[in-house]
Amino acid sequence: MNRWLRVGTVWLALATALLPRLSLRAEDEAVPTDRLLPREVSVYVSVPDVDELKARFAKTAFGTLTQDSAFASFKGEITKALEGVSSAIEKELGVSLKELLEIPSGEFAFAVLTPQGKKPAVVMFLDFGDNEKTVDALMEKAEKALEENAESDDEEIDGTKITTWTFKNGADKPNQLVYFVKNTMLVASSDLDTAKGVLARWDGKHSDTFADNDNYNLILEKCSTDDEDGLFVWYVNPMGLIQAAVTQVAAQNPQAALAMGFLDPLGITALKAIGGSADMATENFDGITKTFMVIEQPTKGLMNVFQFPAIEQKPPKWVSTNTSAWFSLNWDIAGAYTAIESVVDMFSGPGTVAARIDQIAQQEGGPKVHLKKDVIDVVSGRIQVVMEPGKKKDDEPAQDRVVVALGLKDAKKFQATLTKLTKMAGFPGQTREFKGATIIEFELPDFSGSLEPKMAGLAIGQEQLMFSNDVTVIEAMLRGDTDGDALVDSAAYKSIVEHLPAKASIVSYSRNDSQVKTLWDMAKGGQAGAFLPQIDFSKLPEFDTVKKYLTPNGGYSVPDKKGVLFVSFGTKKK
Secondary structure, X not given: OOHHHHHHHHHHHHHHHOOOOOOXXXXXXXXXXXXXXXXXXXXXXXXXXXXHHHHHHOOOHHHXXXXXXXXXXXXXXXXXHHHHHHHHHHHHHOOOHHHHHOOOOOOEEEEEXXXXXXXXXXXXXXXOOOOHHXXXXXXXXXXXXXXXXXXXXXXXXXOEEEEEEEEOOOOOOOOEEEEEEEOOEEEEEOOXXXXXXXXXXXXXXXXXXXXXXXXXXXXXXXXXEOOEOOOEEEEEOHHHHXXXXXXXXXXXXXXXXXXXXXXOOOOHHHEEEEEEEEEEOOOOXXXXXXXXXXXXXXXXXXXXXXXXXXXXXXXXXXXXXXXXXXXXXXXXXXXXXXXXXXXXXXHHOOOHHHHHHHHHHOOOOOOOOOHHHHHHOXXXXXXXXXXXXXXXXXXXXXXXXXXXXXXXXXXXXXXXXXXXXXXXXXXXXXXXXXXXXXXXXXXXXXXXXXXXXXXXXXXXXXXXXXXXXXXXXXXXHHHOOOOOOEHHHOXXXXXXXXXXXXXXXXXXXXXXXXXXXXXXXXXXXXXXXHOOOOOOHHHOOOHHHHHOOOOOEEEEEEEEOOEEEEEEEEEOOO
């Protein structure tokens, strides 16, 4: 058997099969895993109900798509391929792929604990439900695999047996695997004290639990969905991880501890936690994810580089309904410059950055451009990115056309700056006049295989600095033309507007049909067969079968008194 499968056998078996021969489901509802953990959690990932996740996925657009009769032939190909995989797994583990995948039933969770002054510990929770027969078969395999490289020791606490496997290749601090089973929950940990701590909290009434962590609860509150906490929940304490890593390194090199002293002046310690949720097939969304960053206010140092004030944002009229993706953000660029300047000056002395910028601006032979006065003070901070499907030419693959637009406070002043740059010796582009504007044109490397060079363009128009990998797009924008009606007036965009706040730092819109069609045609045409030769991708249905299931996606970000919220969602088909 291949080495990877041998290793996989051990870990799959450990994760799902090291269970007692007799186990009964508790009559009472299981205590959530966040109540079984202490406060010192730096990473936490949970699927509260695996069965519900599976059921909800089947109701999503993709889940419904796979049930379409047009997919019957291709599903037959998948089934045949999986039969081969299942046979290999059954030969090695004694259970089929289907039986293996059915083992997770209730909650599945994973956590990293970083107790002060101690080695970080990892703990995993797996509710196996009623799959005792399957785990019995896996248990025998797991025990035999572990016996080759580890020694076991059993300890009983309040009627629950805890097994500790110590690996023989360990040195002063040998690696361990600790596990126990209570009711229908398998708990595996890298540390005996952690396992005992979980048992001590089993009734859910302990006074010190992760569920009482203020930052974790704030994230749950900000990231609640139509169905409260969502089908998937996660949490990270960055500073906890950094502190734990530094502590481990400092044990060998005490000077490493000095690194912690730089984090606060840089403002990084203000980032207290990051976390979020994901949900599917809710009342309002096909899918939705939310992420919240807990940031202590007021911010300082490098954290002030990332300030995005909320404003009213919508696609301008030059963005056409043919657009496959539109992204807009409002960045406080002046504030970011000031933040970087203050951090550099903090280490190099007051006025260092300003003096250096002045020096560069007056440098002989240079363009005489002042970064602060001629660039930073002139841009507005509004940045937009637009993607449109490229037009197919003969047998060449279509290449997406991309436009990046940077808002300007003073277009004339910035044009003067551009003119200075274009007059520099060795400037790679060429300039030409078009509709009263100056287009800077230059060649881009072409990766599509075409012998014809791709001409990119840069110009100022409509109070924006516009760049595109296709100069014809710049020309169309300067003429005021679009390849269709305005995106802002389309039904597709309006379907996401109802879920957007009035003001936001970031707003995004996308429709996946053009990207999916490209991949679909490649797969159906045989290119995917090079990676999965056992599957006949020509049996995929025509793309129109898929297209009718695709709906627009949206997203936004808004600042909060306690941090910042990011939301991404897929609309439901009406």
